[in-house]
Amino acid sequence: MGRKCIVEGCRAWAMRDSEYCFRHDPRPEFEEKRRRASAKGGRKSRKYPVVREQLPDIFFELKNLKDLAEFMEMVINGAMKNTMELQKARTLGQLCQAMKSILEASDIEERLEKLEEVVLGVKH
Numbered sequence: 001m002g003r004k005c006i007v008e009g010c011r012a013w014a015m016r017d018s019e020y021c022f023r024h025d026p027r028p029e030f031e032e033k034r035r036r037a038s039a040k041g042g043r044k045s046r047k048y049p050v051v052r053e054q055l056p057d058i059f060f061e062l063k064n065l066k067d068l069a070e071f072m073e074m075v076i077n078g079a080m081k082n083t084m085e086l087q088k089a090r091t092l093g094q095l096c097q098a099m100k101s102i103l104e105a106s107d108i109e110e111r112l113e114k115l116e117e118v119v120l121g122v123k124h
C-alpha cells in the first residue's frame, strides 16, 4: 500500500513525490492548483471539475477485506471531493464488489481446508 498524508488526522493518500496529499501540500504551486480547483464558475459543461492530482500513482495490493475497505474508502472520498471521476469511482466500486466475493470465497475455502486437515486428516 502507499503512504498516507503526514498531516495528523488526514487519511488521504500522499502524492507520489510528496509527504502530503493534494489538499495539504504546502508548496506554492499546490496552493495555486487548489485555488483553481475550488474556484467556481468556468466552463458550464463541467459543473464539478475533477482534480486528478490526488490520484496516487501506486500499486494497490488487495489481499484481504481490510485492504479492500481502505481502497474503497479512498474511492468514496475521491468521488465525494471530486478528486476522482464518478464514472471511474463507479467502475472501481463494481470491481471491489467482485473482489469482495473472491476474497470471501477464498477465505471460506481456506478455512474448509484447515477443517478437513484437522477433522479428516486430509492433507492439502
Ligand SMILES: [Zn+2]
Pocket (backbone or CB within 6 Å): 005, 006, 007, 010, 011, 012, 020, 021, 022, 023, 024
Ligand atoms: Zn492530507
